[in-house]
Amino acid sequence: MDSFTVNKAIIFDLDGTIWNSIPYRIHAWQLAFRDYGMDTDPEVIRLMIGYPGSMLIKKMNAKDPEIEKTEEKYFEKMLNDVKFYPDVEKTFHDLKKLGFKIAIVTSSRRNMVEKIKIEADAIVTMDDVSSGKPDPEAYLKAIKIVGSTPSRTIVVGDIDNDLIPAKKLGCIAILVNHGLQKKSENKDYEIKDIHEILDIIQSLNWK
Template sequence: MKSTAKGIIFDLDGTIWDSMPYRIKAWEMAFRDYGIDSDPEVIRLMIGYPGSMLIKKMNARDPSIEMAEERYFSGMFSDVKFFPDVADTFKELRNLGFKIAIVTSSRRAMAERLDIQVDALVTMDDVANGKPDPEGYRKAMAVMGTSPGSTVVVGDIDNDLIPAKALGSVAVLVTHGIKKESKNMDYEIQNIGDLIGLLKKIKMA
């Protein structure tokens, strides 16, 4: 029997959670501890990828650098906020009958500290392969009871949208006022709240 459930999968960092400046700073501090000079712009472009990929990008190999970043970021945690329209948007999505999931490259211990209710939470600790592999999205859809055709994916970088397109889901890029490019987006919105109007235009399976 075909599922009629509708779902939205959100990325976390930089998509619904305004964490990018803090993540960049935490990575810079972590790399500095290991005697590595880092470029904040390279770090910014790699946020959302598994930490191991960023470490490799900086020509480093020690996986403990990621744990150092998590410790530094944990100390900044109370300063990080959700984008201001997220709570109202989530409430409206539920009123419209959508289930909500977060699929993130962050660790579960960190993500579970967030005061946000979702139907599915898939973290880096829950998958064998992080984004752009679609494994995390498949897991989230299984929990929500949705199909790729009845699921919309929202992210702030191409790495979030590549697996959406691979599965056949609608891919939405959120820019938060920053000029971005994506070869994999179906639609672009500036703010999370813009998603509500967009959903009225999208034909879902």
């Protein structure tokens, strides 16, 4: 397929990338594990945010998959306090003016994502795929939905787990750090704030 006949696309991770949910996720997981008689290190949980919940449960040497549902119940009670980063709405608006299709690929469950308003052309959740990140399945599905190709797609995430599938597929990978120290072996670019994506796009000179 000719690159000039397909849509330009940009895929965003949700938690910690465009949505300031990480502290709330950590607290919800701590409460959930506590209900099952387990005290947990918040730093270990933080490093696992963005992976499927089943992987975090395994990391904590727990076995009951219901812990994930308990975490969702706690997190849902916090939703009113969770906000998108301040520059997200305007950046999405500017990206659409530039002709980009916007997709969200998240390890969150669909019933949770449907409770928040996201202005995106496609949303792929953990419930829509058989393998979660860093498997590229969700990214391929999002790219297909928006009518793009990997070579015309940018992926934005806050951890390396978001960027590994981007590099496997041949997408451009952007790490957003929101002022925190981050490490990634798979990033093509690193930015502090979401709006800086626009400068990178200008340098790419995509038509």
